[in-house]
Amino acid sequence: MAVVKRSPGLPRSTLFLAGLTLLVAACAPFETRDSGPTAPPPGLDNIPEPVPRNEPRSRYGNPSSYEVFGRTYYVMDSAEGYSEEGVASWYGKKFHGQRTSSGEEYDMYALTAAHTRLPLPTYVRVTNLENNRSVIVRVNDRGPFAHDRIIDLSYAAAHRLGLVDAGTGRVRVEALSRHRDGMGIPSGRVRIQVGAFGEAGNARALKERLEREGIRPVHIRSESGRRGVHRVQVGPLEGEQRIQAMLDRLARAGFEDTRFVHD
Structure with a gap:
């Protein structure tokens, strides 16, 4: 067993989980180290991407250095200007429900990631250089500690990028500034997706709640078919200031887990 030294500001239990369990996972062959569910659950492709927002640095997981x-x-x-290309790996159900370095619970179905040096939390865009798929993830954990890898993705993020079967792949990782910095907001005409439901009634209830908060226009976009999804979206909106104003309004109303959808 490796010796993991404690650094000031990082609890021993947190560093143990981040430094030891993820280290063992990162160093072991992919086939034996971890796995995802037997089959991707319904709706995995529709999980909203996290929207970069202004967050304080986590109380845990941000020492000046650790070993x-x-x-x-x-x-x-600071993550400002960070961009790097290298190998990404992923971790799944072996760590599902365990504590991350930031103190949050690891959810393999959330779009998150682990990084050795970026401040926690940081929002990054990860692009698979083989197929050009990309996803925005929130970095809230430490790892991977294998020398040839630069980021450890959640199962959901790896699935979105098409990396689950291979286990690893070459990616580009780019830090996104928070909305307050005027970056990370897409250009062009967009809608802001606030929720997606299998039941139409739940979508209607959310639409009515948003409208009671004075948030308009709100539309429900429904897919036909037996397993249709009903997506609640605000907009269309255009222009950085208008989009930012709506994001701030949604956040004040308690809706921070949103996703951009190009109109």
């Missing part, structure tokens, strides 16, 4: 298996990692003061 894992004899190697020292230095946490970046």
Whole structure:
């Protein structure tokens, strides 16, 4: 078993989970280290991407430096301008429900990731360089500690990028500034998706709740078919200031887990 040294500001239990379990996972062959569900659950492709927003640095997981298996990692003061290409891996049900380095519970069905140096939390766009698929994830954990990898994705994020079967793949990771910095907002005409439901009644209830908050226009886009999805979307909206104003309004109303959809 490796010796993991504790750094100031990082609880021993947190560093143990981040430094030891993820290290063992990252160093072991993919086939034996972890797995996802037997089959992707319904709706996995429709999980909304996290919207970059202004968040304070996590109380946990952000020491100036920490050591894992004899190697020292230095946490970046800022993610601004960060961009890197390298190998991504993913972790799944072996760690599902365990505590991440930020103190949050790991959910393999959420769009999150682990990184050794980025501040927690940081929002990044990850692009699979083989198929050009991309996804926005929220970095809330530490890892991977294998020297040839730069990011460890949640199962859901790896599924979105088409990396689950291969286990690893070459990616580009780019930090996204928070909305307050005027970056990370898409250009062009967009809708903001607030929720997606299998039951039409739940979608109607959310639409009515948004309208009671004075948020308009709100539309429900329904897919036909036996397993149709009913998506509640605000817009269309155009222009950075207008989109930002609506995001702020939704956040004040308690709707922060939103997703951009190009109109």
